[in-house]
Amino acid sequence: MKRINCLIILLLATTLSAQVFTDFPEVSAPVSGSGSSSVATVQDVWASIVNPAGLSRVESIQVVTSFFRPYGMSFYMNQTAGMAVPIGEKLGTIALTYSGTSTEYSGEKLSSENAFRLSHALFIQRDINSTLAFGYSLNLYYLDYGKSAGSSGDGSDGVNLGSGVGFGVDVGVQASLHERTWIGLTAKNVNSPEMGSSLSSSNLPRSISVGFGYEPYEGMTTGFVIEQPFGNHSTQYRGGIDYQIANWLILRTGVNTAPNRIALGFGLRKFGLGIDYAFLSHPILPATHQFSLCYDFKK
Numbered sequence: 001m002k003r004i005n006c007l008i009i010l011l012l013a014t015t016l017s018a019q020v021f022t023d024f025p026e027v028s029a030p031v032s033g034s035g036s037s038s039v040a041t042v043q044d045v046w047a048s049i050v051n052p053a054g055l056s057r058v059e060s061i062q063v064v065t066s067f068f069r070p071y072g073m074s075f076y077m078n079q080t081a082g083m084a085v086p087i088g089e090k091l092g093t094i095a096l097t098y099s100g101t102s103t104e105y106s107g108e109k110l111s112s113e114n115a116f117r118l119s120h121a122l123f124i125q126r127d128i129n130s131t132l133a134f135g136y137s138l139n140l141y142y143l144d145y146g147k148s149a150g151s152s153g154d155g156s157d158g159v160n161l162g163s164g165v166g167f168g169v170d171v172g173v174q175a176s177l178h179e180r181t182w183i184g185l186t187a188k189n190v191n192s193p194e195m196g197s198s199l200s201s202s203n204l205p206r207s208i209s210v211g212f213g214y215e216p217y218e219g220m221t222t223g224f225v226i227e228q229p230f231g232n233h234s235t236q237y238r239g240g241i242d243y244q245i246a247n248w249l250i251l252r253t254g255v256n257t258a259p260n261r262i263a264l265g266f267g268l269r270k271f272g273l274g275i276d277y278a279f280l281s282h283p284i285l286p287a288t289h290q291f292s293l294c295y296d297f298k299k
Helices: 002-021 052-057
Strands: 062-068 076-088 092-105 108-126 130-144 163-177 181-188 207-217 220-229 236-246 249-256 261-270 273-280 288-296
Antiparallel strands (some): 062 076, 062 288, 076 092, 108 130, 130 163, 163 181, 220 236, 236 249, 249 261, 261 273
């Protein structure tokens, strides 16, 4: 029975942990709370993963981190951290982010996936009426397959299954009109990166997303995203709302398709410190609870 449980967890972990190398929309609580619909409107360090062009709007040093256990599964953990630094009005902003997942059973790590990103964005055009920004991310992917189950069945005496490395490039653009209407476009892994040897290599998943944003009145921002993964995958539609009802409080909600999910969240802001929470439903699996912390050195 112990070996059967280990096998089930290993299969689930393999499926889930692959999300680090896909277009994983649940980047952080601020992003997830509004349904991961901010491709056109993201304006902070999380843009490094969502749409690198959004980094162009970062005006001060920002440090962030996020963590959650998808669907409340105790053996699976996702962590993300990053920092954005403006380097000049004409040079734009650079950011370094890290995303990692790991699966464990009986104290043994079964597998882990890590993605390191170096991002840069700047304004191509900016005046009182409109803006146009371009950004890109250089991604280093590292996968550790962990150990086999071994005779004990829990991996403690298994053999090392090896590792893999891949390199990908993301690009994005973001434009606005009168700072009330936005459009964004981002493409993930445009260089068709591969991981593995020539006989067992596989392409890392790619996708392209188009996003729209509109601010009907000050404090409320709406977003809508159409995402198409390459290959035999369903088109995903995401929509959401961010509503800043006070200087210190932001409320969020959103919906997703493929799978159909509902998102709810909030953010607290005071003295440059931010605390965010997001709730994500699922039609079959348990709900996910996500938490994020951020600090803006300007505020």
